[in-house]
Amino acid sequence: MEHRTHPITLLQMVWRFLFLLIFPVARGFLTALSGGTVSIWLDGAWKDILIIAVIFLLAFLQWWCLRYHWEPAGLSIRKGVLFCRRMFIPTSKIITMSLTRPFYLKPVGGVQLRVDTWAGTGNNMDISLILPKKAASAIFSKRENTLADPDFTPREYHPKGLYITCLSAILSSSFAGVLFFATFISQTGSLLGQEFADRITGTFERLTRAIAWGIPPATVAVAYLIIFGWLYSFIRNLIRHKNFVVRRHKQELLIDSGIITNRSYSIRLDEINYIDIRQSLVTKLLGLYSVFVNAVGYGKEKDDISAMIPANSWDRLQRHLHFLLPEFTTSPRQVKPNGGAIFRFILDPLVPTLLIPAAGAVIAMLFPSWADFTYSIVCMAMIPCLWFLAVRLLDFFSSGIGRQGNIFTLRYSSGNQLHTVVLPQERISQIVLRQSPIQAFDRRCDVFVYSMSEKRTRHHIRNLDVVQAMEIFGCNETGAIPFIGNQKPLISMTEYLHPFPHYLRSWKPFWKKG
Amino acid sequence: MKKNTLPRRALFLWQIRACVVTFLAAFLLTLLLSDFPFWHRLSLILIGVLFLFFFCVYYPLKRIKFTFFLHDGNLILDCGVFYNRRRVVPLDNIQYVTTLRTPDMLPFGLASVMVHSVGTSLYLPCLFFADAQNLQEYCARRKKRG
Known part of the structure; x- marks a missing residue:
């Protein structure tokens, strides 16, 4: 049986038709320009009321025609007033399903259900519906039952509050906070009046002068802006990651977190692309590591969670990782820069x-x-x-590549983060070995590994031995199959690139020994 | 060990394209800058140098360095002119393959191939049309089996 979404969806629909308000605004503007009075404008007010009624009517019709139905085979959706559109997503194709309960939907009992598959764009979820809490939870638990195995004992991991705090600190950036404060201060004038904005700016100026301690006040102002920006970002992350819990079922990873906005994610295990163990400079010094999961639909939108293990020492992290995802094991560096x-x-x-x-x-x-x-x-x-x-x-x-069976461990840095990516071979979309003219003399190359993802996801490992890199990825010329035609053989890439090919040594990777 | 290279006529096609583009650029510059002899001559010299560079260095190198072959379930492509690149695409992850023929490729019997994988793509320019079709069919057949 088909059901309708939560009536609060009406507000979302109204938002789509707000552009129609251009007509009342234009009418008022034209009346004022032509020297008309308020009474003339009021005479035509029925037209404005009519447009507002049309907006609400269109929104209502769209909501009325939006229906969904969950069955064991999949989720079907019907929408559209004049042009009816039906959509069916098979259960087997759903990679991530998530429930988000923002604070503004809690009083009305609404929950946002989001579903994502390999299809669609890399920026938005394929399906996003606001449903009554009971209906959304029922769909979520039905999917959970589909993926559950009664013989498998679920595993649960509750990180300590300290580790959550560490993760929030790692994820915090001053930029987002500074952006927020800059917008807040600049918009205060237009929202609450210039006097109020001046008062805030004046207080900030007095504060910076009072605690400048001999440093130029302008410098102190910039420093405080950065510090407060970082604090704002930190508090937001802390709220987002509070009550973080990970549960492992046989074919599913369940993640819950948040206090003001509660989030629950269900990810199919066989569709996890890779795990990323991240470290910043500070956490490197503290010996802490955080684990993030890359799967379609997980951590996709702004404010989404993407972590799996918040922050831990290496030994604990290995233990937790083995407990939750034994399929992803790290291996030591086998190819590294000279x-x-x-x-x-x-x-x-x-x-x-x-x-x-x-x-x-x-x-x-x-x-x-x-x-x-x-x-x-x-x-x-x-x-x-x-x-x-x-x-x-x-x-x-620390950078380099390791391999254990068909699981690669890529160690590299990107921006100010150090990454250790554990990537199964079947999740590699493309490998590029790039050699600059300078590197050609040293037979080195940069390795770019593109992992499967809706967006282009690239891992860049710098300056590795070209022969070793080819060997570890199994892409050297030995045993190459001519694909088409019957053409003359060429010298190998390594021989071609190297100015002194006779210096090339044979290299036997240790995972092939014995 | 055998690898597939680009046909000689691919180089010829690129060189013809370089000639056409150079001629058009020179014609436009003459039309626009004929009143400024210094700038006119300078731009023509620059275009000439660029043309010689592409005609004699860039395209021949591009053709020589471009090879591809199959190995261990991967399509491997060596390319690059100044930077050498080896691109490896697992055949299992290829989603679909498209062939492209521009009007100037038709007389030479050439076609370009675009291999689309998950999140990335690979471009093989100016193959023989039959080879391009073979590659497309091979990937499609493999996908069906997978």
């Missing part, structure tokens, strides 16, 4: 690290009155550069 590759790693951060102080010195020389301010800004700008440099140095000592 000692001379250090410049390939540190060149990117080294350039701004050297240029910024030089530029600062030049500006201070040209504008002596701004010297103090310039030096303090240079000091602040140097922090992310040195941070990046430290990350790249750590990357140099």
Whole structure:
């Protein structure tokens, strides 16, 4: 039997037709321009009321015609007033199903049910419906029963509050917070009046002057903005990840979290693309690791959860990982960059690290009155550069590729994060070995591994031995099959690239020994 | 060990394209800059240098370095001119293959192939039309079996 979605969906539908308000607005504008009075405008008010009624009527019709039905075979949806559209998603194709209970839907008992498959775009879920809590929970538990196995004992993992705090700190960025505060301060004037906005700006200015302690107030203002921005982001992440629980069933991973907005995810285990063990510079120093899961529909939208194990030491993490996902095991580095590759790693951060102080010195020389301010800004700008440099140095000592059977472990850095990606071979979409002219003399190459995903997901491992990289991915020329035609053989890529091919040594990977 | 390379006529086609583009650019520049002799000559020299570079260096290198073969369930493609690239696409993950023929490819019996995998794609330019069809059919047959 088909059911209708929660009536709150009507508001969503109304939002779609709000553009029709352009007509009442245009009418008022034209009346004012032609010198009309309020009474003239009021005479035609029935037209505005009619348009508002049309908006609500269209929204109501759309809601009335939107129906869903869950059956063991899949989820069917019917929508459209004039053009009726039917959609059926088989259960076997649903990779991730999630329930989100935002604070604003709690009083009306609404829950957002989202479903995602390999199809569709990489930015939005395939299906998103607001349903009554009871109906949404019933669908969620029916899917859970489909994937459950009575012989398999479910496993549950509750991380400690401290680890959740660590994860929130790792995920927090100043940028989002600064953006929020900048928007808040700039929009205060238009929303609450200029006087109120001036008062906030004035208070902020007095506060920064009072606690400047000899540092230029402008620098202190920037620093406080960054700190408060980070704190805001941290608190949001903490609220999002509170009550984090992971449950492993035979074919399913269930994840719950959140206090203000509750989120539940159900991910099919055989559709997990890879797991990503991440570290920032701080967590590296603290010896903590966080595990993230990459699957279609998980962590897709803004504010979604993407973690699986918040933050743990390596030994504990291995234990929890083996407990929850024994299919994904890390392996030691077997292919790694050579000692001379250090410049390939540190060149990117080294350039701004050297240029910024030089530029600062030049500006201070040209504008002596701004010297103090310039030096303090240079000091602040140097922090992310040195941070990046430290990350790249750590990357140099840890990056590489490992293989155990058909499971690859890719270690690399991206931005200020160190990644250890555990990726099954069947989840690799494309491998690219890229060799620059300089690397060709050293028979090194950069390896790009594209994993299966709705979006383009790339893992970049720098400066590895080209022969070893080919060997580990099984893409060297030995035993190649000519595909078409009957053409003359060419020399191998390695021979072609290397200026001294006779120096090429044979390399036997240790997983093939014995 | 045998690998598949691009036919000689692919290079010829690229060189013809380079000639046409250069001629058009030179014609337009003459039309627009004939009143400014210095800039006119400078731009023509630049175009000439670029043409010689593409005609004599870039396209021949591109053709020589472009090879592809099958190995262990993977389609492997070696390409690149200055940067050397080896692209490996597992055949099981290929979703579909499209062939493309532009009007200038028709007289040469050439076709380009685009291999679409999950989240990525691979472009094989200017193969023999029969080879392009073979590749497309091979991938389709393999997909059906899988």
